[in-house]
Amino acid sequence: MxxxxxxxxxxxxxxxxxxxxxxxxxxxxxxxxxxxxxxxxxxxxxxxxxxxxxxxxxxxxxxxxxxxxxxxxxxxxxxxxxxxxxxxxxxxxxxxxxxxxxxxxxxxxxxxxxxxxxxxxLVPASMNIYEDTVWKLKHGKARPKTQKNLRISPVDNKTKKLDYVLTADKFDGNTQTLKGVTWQDYDNGNLVMIIQAKRAEWLEEKWIFMDGIIYTITQDGQVPQTRFNKFNMTENLNRTPEQISRNQKEPEEMTISELREHIDLMEEEGRNVxxxxxxxxxxxxxxxxxxxxxxxxxxxxxxxxxxxxxxxxxxxxxxxxxxxxxxxxxxxxxxxxxxxxxxxxxxxxxxxxxxxxxxxxxxxx
Incomplete structure (x- = not known):
């Protein structure tokens, strides 16, 4: 030099x-x-x-x-x-x-x-610890990783129509469990199947619906029912527990890649991002x-x-x-x-x- x-x-x-x-x-x-x-x-x-x-x-x-x-x-x-x-x-x-x-x-x-x-x-890591500590000071317990009245409704990229709607009474981030689950599946904007389950668990990197009923809507209007103890949702539900729990974070608490992924998921649901x-x-x-x-x-x-x-x-x-x-x-x-x-x-x-x-x-x- x-x-x-x-x-x-x-x-x-x-x-x-x-x-x-x-x-x-x-x-x-x-x-x-x-x-x-x-x-x-x-x-x-x-x-x-x-x-x-x-x-x-x-x-x-x-x-x-x-x-x-x-x-x-x-x-x-x-x-x-x-x-x-x-x-x-x-x-x-x-x-x-x-x-x-x-x-x-x-x-x-x-x-x-x-x-x-x-x-x-450094900033997302420190902000996460800061917010967790402040929450514990104010409420006397750790910041909950739960979300009530969860709703996910992405749009199909090809048809630009509703792909599916997932609702749950509660999401527990600690146990990675959805409770009171309802799944509505759409094909080209038309409702073709409804699944109702008492809970859904994240097991071996996939969602498993537990103890529920499948309603298949046929073209002639009939709705046959099928009960199940376990139903694998690997091909249908592609949201990980981390992606679901990220809805509770502020942008400052996310890394750049996490924020980009969060934006993409919100856009899929048709939200203003x-x-x-x-x-x-x-x-x-x-x-x-x-x-x-x-x-x-x-x-x-x-x-x-x-x-x-x-x-x-x-x-x-x-x-x-x-x-x-x-x-x-x-x-x-x-x-x-x-x-x-x-x-x-x-x-x-x-x-x-x-x-x-x-x-x-x-x-x-």
Whole structure:
């Protein structure tokens, strides 16, 4: 690695770490600590449990602060170099501004990848444990993995008509059992069979209906009945207990692949999944802002009058406010279906990328 690149990276790392600490402290002080203090006073949460909840809330906050910190670090480092005329000296030595920005953009891309990794692994795991712990504190027992009045009604991809309807009085995620089960099977939109069973159990990777009756509806209107003790539903019901219990999770508690699978299942049932799709695309859009802010921050930090730390911090707050305002508007439009969900999630990135490239072009001339 060339000396100038090592020098630039050294200038970048310190303000980046400062930004992570500073922005994390703001989120913690204005949200996390207040919530934990309320829980301590209301539910008598032990100190060790409070500390555990504190650390469990950090991964989500750190993912939020990475883009902000990248912007602050780029503004401060290039502002300092510009204010001390080092950028001018480097240009005089034959080093173009594009070459100076390249290592910063690479770092921004690497931080974006790290953010996606955190968002897909650490955040869902910590959020699950956090929600389970809070539920136990509030209700005095573990969070139930049950769902009452379950209904699944996917649409056949070929005919675009109702495929089947599964209803159950209760789903128990702990025992992987459905109780009070009714199955209605459709062929090209026409009801052809009804199965009623007292329960259904997940055994050897398949659903087994127990103690029930099969009603076969013939073309002449007759409904012969067949009783059974066990009936294998392998070819009919393709939902695993994990897929069924996932309905109770928030998007933040799912990995990216789990959220994608959940969206597909909800779409099969004809449900509105715009909100889930926006959350899915934001899993990539928000981390990618690290790269975009590096692209934007480098030319913004060139002005000598912006070289001060306080000016750089203030400018970064303004840019971040505009970014998240556009993200909120875009997300709302995506959830409402006014624009595609992917565009609603990526709108702020598209706008800031265009602005960043324009500023970079002007700065390199």
């Amino acid at each position: 060339k000396i100038i690149y090592r020098y630039l990276l050294k200038e970048l790392i310190q303000p980046f770490l400062f930004g992570v600490f500073a922005f994390t402290s703001i989120f913690v002080g204005t949200d996390v600590l207040i919530s934990l203090a309320k829980m301590m006073s209301k539910y008598g949460v032990p100190l060790l449990t409070t500390i555990k909840l504190f650390f469990l809330s950090l991964p989500q906050i750190v993912v939020w602060t990475f883009p902000m910190s990248m912007l602050l670090a780029t503004l401060l480092s290039f502002g300092r170099l510009s204010g001390d005329s080092e950028i001018t000296a480097l240009k005089a030595g034959g080093i173009s501004f594009i070459r100076l920005v390249t290592p910063v953009l690479i770092v921004g891309l690497l931080v974006s990848g790290l953010s996606i990794y955190f968002s897909n692994n 715009n909100s889930l799709k926006v959350s899915y695309y934001q899993r990539y859009a928000i981390p990618f802002a690290c790269f975009i802010f590096a692209l934007l921050g480098a030319p913004l930090g060139l002005k000598p009058n912006r070289s001060g730390s306080s000016i750089g911090l203030g400018l970064s707050i303004i840019v971040i406010f505009i970014y998240y305002t556009i993200m909120t508007v875009g997300g709302s439009l995506g959830e409402a279906g006014t624009i595609p969900a992917w565009l609603g999630a990526w709108m702020q990135n598209i706008i800031f990328t265009i602005v960043g490239i324009s500023l970079l072009y002007k700065a390199s001339r």
